[in-house]
Amino acid sequence: MGMHSFKASDGLGLAYALDDYTDPWRAADTVILLHAAMGSSRRFYAWVPHLAGEFRVVRLDL
């Protein structure tokens, strides 16, 4: 899993995980998963292997 971050327009750093095991020579759709309150990107860990062979899976920490 790769954890990354970017700066939101109001200056806050937002973290996200990106998992991609799709065929490198093809374009793949991206799905952004958003966790529940009191959660984080980590709570979606079990979803990733089911999805990331066909889709780029982005899990944002709200």
Added chain:
Amino acid sequence: MPLSSETHYVTASDGLELAYAIDDFSDPWKPREALILIHAAMGSSRRLYKWVPILAREFCVVRPDMRGHGATGMPGPGQLSLERLTRDVIELADHLQLQRFHIAGSSAGAIVAMRTTLDFPERIVSLTNFASTPGLKNSLIDMDKWVSHIRARGMRGFLEDTIAERFPNVADKGFLAWFIEESARTDPELFARFGPMMKAVDFTDRLHEIKCPMLNVVPGHDPLGAPGQYEVYKTHVPHCEFIVYEGLPHNITDSVPERCANDLRDFLRRHRQVR
């Protein structure tokens, strides 16, 4: 699209920097059960990307880059031998605090996996061999011819010249181009050392020492192997499991990766470290 697994590094005991990927989507509250999965010659951890989603829900999947391959450093004089490659696996396992682990390999990676199992049996929970004989000494590969071909045509030219015999049944041109692109990153002079090194190896007479569960997955139509040469496992490791992919040539771990990963996962499930 780029593959997402991060590259990590550990320094081997001889100073070479070893690269590896680690993917683990298993339940965090359960004991970790690890698999070290080793690529073929002229390959890298990246070539095994399709295996990860199938295996990593239940196992911590560690994919090292062997010396001179992928993001691992180029071995200097005296820094490349089967014993050293085996030592790299153990040092990586020590670094990750894996006292015991499953191990699997493709082709030359399986030679390393088998040798690791022979030399460090107490560390290995199970062993899986994809498309490899116990060393290349008795294979039909003319390694001198391969090296000459690579030196004459470059790695890319060699791969382009031989791609049809590697993947006669694969129509996806995108895959074929990617395979060539990835494999062409291999330094020709590295292969000029690595290939002959493996060609000199034959540990058939040690196979009987393998006591852990073992799975052999072999191509049914391997032009690189002498007929019946995979039968040595049935003879010398009588408890081993054996699956033949009928009609397929040598590169099964690239041509049918999901099938390989599913067969491996099923085998690992039957031989779990933690029950």
